[in-house]
Amino acid sequence: MPKRLCRGCSEHLCKNCSERFGCPREHLYLVVDDWSSGYNIRKINLSSGSGEGAVQCLPPGFMNVEAERGVSEFFTSAFGTKIMATHPNLPEFPVPIIDLDRKTILPGPETNCPAHPIYFPVGNKVYALDIGTFEVCHWQPNPTFSPLAENNWRWCQLQRPLFSRLRICSYAVNEQKQTIFVSIKGDTVATFSFDIGESMWERYGQWALPFNDRGYYDRDLDGYVGLSKDPESLGYLYFCDMTRTDTDSRLCPCPVVERSKVKVFNKNPAEIHLSATLMYMHHSKFCIVECVSVDDVKADQALHELSGTEASSGSIYMYRVITFTIRYNRRSDLKVKNYRVQCYKVPREATSELIHEDPVAFWL
Numbered sequence: 001m002p003k004r005l006c007r008g009c010s011e012h013l014c015k016n017c018s019e020r021f022g023c024p025r026e027h028l029y030l031v032v033d034d035w036s037s038g039y040n041i042r043k044i045n046l047s048s049g050s051g052e053g054a055v056q057c058l059p060p061g062f063m064n065v066e067a068e069r070g071v072s073e074f075f076t077s078a079f080g081t082k083i084m085a086t087h088p089n090l091p092e093f094p095v096p097i098i099d100l101d102r103k104t105i106l107p108g109p110e111t112n113c114p115a116h117p118i119y120f121p122v123g124n125k126v127y128a129l130d131i132g133t134f135e136v137c138h139w140q141p142n143p144t145f146s147p148l149a150e151n152n153w154r155w156c157q158l159q160r161p162l163f164s165r166l167r168i169c170s171y172a173v174n175e176q177k178q179t180i181f182v183s184i185k186g187d188t189v190a191t192f193s194f195d196i197g198e199s200m201w202e203r204y205g206q207w208a209l210p211f212n213d214r215g216y217y218d219r220d221l222d223g224y225v226g227l228s229k230d231p232e233s234l235g236y237l238y239f240c241d242m243t244r245t246d247t248d249s250r251l252c253p254c255p256v257v258e259r260s261k262v263k264v265f266n267k268n269p270a271e272i273h274l275s276a277t278l279m280y281m282h283h284s285k286f287c288i289v290e291c292v293s294v295d296d297v298k299a300d301q302a303l304h305e306l307s308g309t310e311a312s313s314g315s316i317y318m319y320r321v322i323t324f325t326i327r328y329n330r331r332s333d334l335k336v337k338n339y340r341v342q343c344y345k346v347p348r349e350a351t352s353e354l355i356h357e358d359p360v361a362f363w364l
Contacts, residue, residue: 028279028287028321029083029100030058031360033069034349039360040064041083041098046287046323046342055318055343063103065096070353076119077362078126079139084119086111086128097153100364108153109137116165120173120180122196127158127180131165134158162192162201170209172224174217181224181242183208191252207254210238213358216280218326225286225326227264227278234273235263237326239334258334266320266341270294274317274356279363281323285338288322289359291346317346317355 028044040061067074067087078084083098095108111117113130120127126137137155167184174181178196183189185208193204209215211226215238218225223241228234237260242252265273265288276290294316321342329335346355354360 026281026363028289029062029362029364030289030319031065031072031075031083031362032058032347032350033072033354034347035061035064036349038064038066038069039085041100043100044321044342044344046321046340055345058319058344058347063098063100063105065098065105067096070351072354072357072360073117075360076117076126076128077121077364078119078137079121079124081364083362083364084108084126084137086113086117095153109155111135111137111155112157118165118168118171120171122173122175122178122180125196127194128155129161129165129168129182132160134160158199159201161194162203163190170211170213170215170226172209172215172217172226174224176217176219181209203251205242205252205254210240210257210259214278216278216286218280218284220284221326221328225280227276227288228259229276233259235265236260237264237334237336239326260326260334260336262336264288264322264324264336264339265290266292271318275358277359277361279361281363283325284327285323285325287361287363288320289361290320290322291317291355291359292320293317317350319344319346319359 028046030042030044031039032042033039041063042059043062044059065085067085071087074085074087076084078097081100083100085096085098095111097106097108099106111128112133112135113128115131117128117130124139128135128137135155135157137153139153161182163184167186168182169185170183172181180194180196181191181204183191189208190206191204191208192201194201209224209226212229215224215226221239223239225237225239228236228238239258240255242255265276271292271294274291274293276288279287281287321344322339324339325337327335327337
């Protein structure tokens with residue numbers, strides 16, 4: 001059966017389509033440590049983006065979480081519209097589970113990943129990989145759900161991976177195939193797969209995924225999309241399909257890699273790129289939250305041109321929220337289309353540690 005498209009924007013799902021088809025609307029949530037006791041969670045409306053975008057103030061905090069500031073890697077999305085904050089030494093709960101729908105914070109179970117965790121949300125599970133440990137947290141909702149009941153939240157230890165956490169360069173999840181892919185670099189380059197059903201690691205190929213950090217599987221493109229953060233290719237999108245072929249080797253051969261023709265980051269010479277987070281929205285549509293700095297006189301000029309207001313001298317930080325779709329043209333080239341931008345001032349209270357780490361952002 002052919003997929004229905006929105007007549008207005010030719011998207012598989014747009015805001016109007018999702019409302020018409022009865023699908024719940026998703027939002028961009030941005031976590032910033034500009035609260036004196038921790039973090040503010042903000043919900044950002046993406047419907048007003050334009051080709052340029054005037055600099056705006058971030059909306060007021062949607063919720064706040066008390067936790068150590070400047071530690072962004074301990075946040076992950078989980079269990080649908082929830083965010084898990086696995087910060088060490090939290091004053092109240094071992095692991096706060098932030099329910100965005102109900103605007104409540106639930107106490108979750110203590111995790112064994114205190115150093116440099118990588119999280120893989122998969123349905124009603126969250127997998128956590130860290131130095132010397134690999135575990136999964138199950139959420140088992142029931143009609144008599146009690147947030148304090150131990151059987152609702154539980155961590156289980158799994159088979160340790162066949163590689164060091166510190167060598168991981170990129171990763172992705174294919175929920176359709178129930179598989180987690182992790183690439184490493186160092187003395188050797190390789191990609192490993194974790195079969196969720198069999199709960200087993202195996203070597204998948206003698207190559208690495210072409211992007212940095214987290215990539216996403218898109219069913220329409222039938223492949224994986226990620227963002228390059230290497231200096232020589234910073235801002236380009238990379239795509240590969242990772243399809244096994246009928247060969248005598250049990251390893252998957254190196255996939256064909258494609259790169260976008262243009263960079264998705266802004267080319268304003270007055271701006272310095274600091275960090276970025278890529279998110280998958282739906283049907284080949286993506287969102288990037290990029291943090292940039294604009295310094296001294298250039299900052300005054302850039303902000304004045306964008307917003308028509310004067311700016312003080314010194315470093316100014318901005319979040320650039322970019323949405324776009326990826327399509328193949330008639331020549332089978334990967335094209336970035338429907339490019340839209342919104343710009344927000346980073347609150348002065350945000351810590352330098354958070355600004356220079358990848359933005360904590362979720363599309364939920």
